[in-house]
Amino acid sequence: xxxxxxxxxxxxxxxxxxxxxxxxxxxxxxxxxxxxxxxxxxxxxxxxxxxxxxxxxxxxxxxxxxxxxxxxxxxxxxxxxxxxxxxxxxxxxxxxxxxxxxxxxxxxxxxxxxxxxxxxxxxxxxxxxxxxxxxxxxxxxxxxxxxxxxxxxxxxxxxxxxxxxxxxxxxxxxxxxxxxxxxxxxxxxxxxxxxxxxxxxxxxxxxxxxxxxxxxxxxxxxxxxxxxxxxxxxxxxxxxxxxxxxxxxxxxxxxxxxxxxxxxxxxxxxxxxxxxxxxxxxxxxxxxxxxxxxxxxxxxxxxxxxxxxxxxxxxxxxxxxxxxxxxxxxxxxxxxxxxxxxxxxxxxxxxxxxxxxxxxxxxxxxxxxxxxxxx
Numbered sequence: 001x002x003x004x005x006x007x008x009x010x011x012x013x014x015x016x017x018x019x020x021x022x023x024x025x026x027x028x029x030x031x032x033x034x035x036x037x038x039x040x041x042x043x044x045x046x047x048x049x050x051x052x053x054x055x056x057x058x059x060x061x062x063x064x065x066x067x068x069x070x071x072x073x074x075x076x077x078x079x080x081x082x083x084x085x086x087x088x089x090x091x092x093x094x095x096x097x098x099x100x101x102x103x104x105x106x107x108x109x110x111x112x113x114x115x116x117x118x119x120x121x122x123x124x125x126x127x128x129x130x131x132x133x134x135x136x137x138x139x140x141x142x143x144x145x146x147x148x149x150x151x152x153x154x155x156x157x158x159x160x161x162x163x164x165x166x167x168x169x170x171x172x173x174x175x176x177x178x179x180x181x182x183x184x185x186x187x188x189x190x191x192x193x194x195x196x197x198x199x200x201x202x203x204x205x206x207x208x209x210x211x212x213x214x215x216x217x218x219x220x221x222x223x224x225x226x227x228x229x230x231x232x233x234x235x236x237x238x239x240x241x242x243x244x245x246x247x248x249x250x251x252x253x254x255x256x257x258x259x260x261x262x263x264x265x266x267x268x269x270x271x272x273x274x275x276x277x278x279x280x281x282x283x284x285x286x287x288x289x290x291x292x293x294x295x296x297x298x299x300x301x302x303x304x305x306x307x308x309x310x311x312x313x314x315x316x317x318x319x320x321x322x323x324x325x326x327x328x329x330x331x332x333x334x335x336x337x338x339x340x341x342x343x344x345x346x347x348x349x350x351x352x353x354x355x356x357x358x359x360x361x362x363x364x365x366x367x368x369x370x371x372x373x374x375x
Contacts, residue, residue: 001349002324002351003344004045005042005327005328007033009048010025018247020247025054030059043071044071045073047072051116056074064100072101074093076106080117080119083137083158084155090170105173107129107176109265110263112262132148132151134187135150142168146159174191190220193223195267196288196299198285199317221323224317225299226327227328228327271298274300277294279291287303289301289304307346314343
């Protein structure tokens with residue numbers, strides 16, 4: 001397993017749908033989370049994209065200098081960025097970070113937001129443009145001179161003078177639940193991403209993408225984006241889940257769902273269907289809770305339970321073929337520690353271990369290390 005965490009550049013707090021317990025979304029806080037994830041042994045962090053977020057490329061470039069091993073999953077935006085400019089940005093960030101860049105392909109799902117950014121392509125046209133974008137981007141990172149003319153993009157004698165550290169290019173992560181999105185993902189992605197749907201739905205989606213990739217003569221790895229609410233006991237975990245939405249009222253849910261209803265993202269539609277705006281039936285699969293999606297766009301589900309149960313559910317996803325797990329929890333700083341401390345010892349991780357200091361816990365009686373006291 002490869003476990004990534006999340007930088008909440010669109011805001012964070014102890015509760016959803018309220019300013020109570022809210023945190024200032026400022027760089028010093030993002031740095032705390034990134035350095036905690038680095039120290040705790042996470043593979044990397046996802047930095048979100050969109051008008052509600054700080055710019056992910058600037059954040060990643062800044063946080064790379066504040067960390068040592070942490071990788072950064074950063075979005076390229078076909079239709080909003082030119083592929084040649086995106087290739088130079090990716091190459092530069094990969095070099096200055098020492099090969100710690102991961103690429104998150106985001107075609108967009110909100111026509112209103114996209115129109116505000118000057119993009120007026122419909123859903124399937126955006127994936128056509130994404131296909132052309134990645135064709136150009138990948139060739140440039142491979143060191144090829146690119147002349148290309150498609151339906152959406154045109155490049156003449158494009159070159160990338162400074163190569164990336166990772167060869168042939170930084171790994172491409174790609175999420176898309178529609179047939180158009182899955183087809184392009186199968187053609188270009190190194191890691192296909194899904195949001196946290198029930199295992200039977202995830203299994204069906206992975207099977208579809210696997211078959212599409214085989215037709216392209218390719219294989220892809222798989223990843224999942226989930227929130228996690230893990231506590232020492234099952235009871236504490238479910239109480240924490242309820243506390244997270246204690247200030248979310250029906251008006252807030254209705255307003256959030258009104259915005260999500262305009263999305264043409266199939267993935268977002270699937271997230272909405274898991275709860276249908278009803279807070280009374282939120283456990284949609286054993287230990288899989290849809291409460292986050294009442295007011296949050298994108299990933300809207302959380303695994304809830306004690307460490308052994310949550311680890312079991314993660315391993316069930318792994319058995320379906322998931323290798324990459326992008327996790328998060330509220331607030332993100334404290335939960336980064338909680339997840340690492342409670343879950344990491346139970347999971348087969350294949351990346352860095354926690355940086356251990358000499359003292360584990362507070363000295364007892366100014367004399368003894370806790371490990372000397374047998375409980």
